[in-house]
Amino acid sequence: MHMRHLSLIIVINILGVLFSCKDPILPKLIQEAYEKLPEKVDFNQHIKPILSDKCFICHGPDKSKVKAALQLHLPELAFAELKSTPGKFAIKPGNLHQSQLVHRILSDDPDVVMPEPESHLKLSAHEKAILIKWIDQGAVYKDHWAFIAPQEPQIPIVKLKEKVANPIDNFILARLETENLQPNPKADKEILLRRLSFDLTGLPPSPEEIESFTNDTLAKAYEKQVDRLRDFRHVEVDKNLSLKLNCFV
Numbered sequence: 119m120h121m122r123h124l125s126l127i128i129v130i131n132i133l134g135v136l137f138s139c140k141d142p143i144l145p146k147l148i149q150e151a152y153e154k155l156p157e158k159v160d161f162n163q164h165i166k167p168i169l170s171d172k173c174f175i176c177h178g179p180d181k182s183k184v185k186a187a188l189q190l191h192l193p194e195l196a197f198a199e200l201k202s203t204p205g206k207f208a209i210k211p212g213n214l215h216q217s218q219l220v221h222r223i224l225s226d227d228p229d230v231v232m233p234e235p236e237s238h239l240k241l242s243a244h245e246k247a248i249l250i251k252w253i254d255q256g257a258v259y260k261d262h263w264a265f266i267a268p269q270e271p272q273i274p275i276v277k278l279k280e281k282v283a284n285p286i287d288n289f290i291l292a293r294l295e296t297e298n299l300q301p302n303p304k305a306d307k308e309i310l311l312r313r314l315s316f317d318l319t320g321l322p323p324s325p326e327e328i329e330s331f332t333n334d335t336l337a338k339a340y341e342k343q344v345d346r347l348r349d350f351r352h353v354e355v356d357k358n359l360s361l362k363l364n365c366f367v
């Protein structure tokens with residue numbers, strides 16, 4: 119009994135190694151695309167656009183157009199036993215080998231490959247790779263982002279602590295570290311004011327404004343400029359609004 123159990127585990131493990139995504143047996147182009155993928159695949163950001171462009175016309179929410187009685191827009195439908203192919207599954211979360219979707223998108227056989235060649239839709243190597251990674255990571259479906267309550271993310275720890283002025287910097291620095299890049303030195307005051315001015319008003323700063331900012335050596339000099347430009351914007355908006363309102367009186 120024990121031996122049978124053990125050999126089953128060994129067989130499953132061998133299958134796992136053959137078809138595990140740390141080292142998946144994928145065609146070269148897809149393998150290359152796979153290596154460039156983000157660490158965590160997200161349904162809304164990466165997967166839904168592909169399914170909706172390349173699969174939903176035949177496997178989406180519109181029941182009258184559904185082919186092979188397969189719908190992929192909801193997890194309970196995509197994970198259910200296939201109606202046209204009993205005993206098999208379009209998506210088995212975490213199991214590439216048992217996911218017909220994976221076999222279908224990797225196939226070279228025109229009678230098997232998805233999307234159907236007659237549809238003139240095609241998946242790129244990147245799209246195939248990301249669908250595969252998503253299934254390998256558990257094929258997590260997510261609600262539309264607008265229905266997901268925002269959650270405070272974990273703030274990454276970074277080496278260049280002295281460059282952190284607020285927690286947003288941690289995210290930027292962490293990404294630079296993974297890309298082996300160094301942050302640029304802080305820009306000159308003139309450039310900072312120019313950027314801020316364009317961001318908040320759409321206009322460049324005047325020479326007098328630049329001079330007053332460069333001469334302002336107080337710690338909160340930049341914040342003062344933010345307040346000034348924000349107020350300027352309100353004044354402009356108010357002016358426009360009252361102009362418009364005046365037209366109606």
Ligand code: HEC
Pocket residue numbers: 169172173174175176177185186188200201202203208218219222223229230232233234237239241
């Ligand atoms: C233009 C229509 C069309 C598009 C687009 C399309 N399919 Fe299909 N699909 C079919 C038809 C028709 C079948 C049934 C015939 C067959 O099994 O080949 C099918 C079958 C399947 C099956 C097997 C179902 C079973 O019961 O065995 C899977 C899995 C599948 N499609 C996945 C996809 C995926 C993933 C996409 C997008 C990347 C896609 N299809 C795009 C028409 C389409």
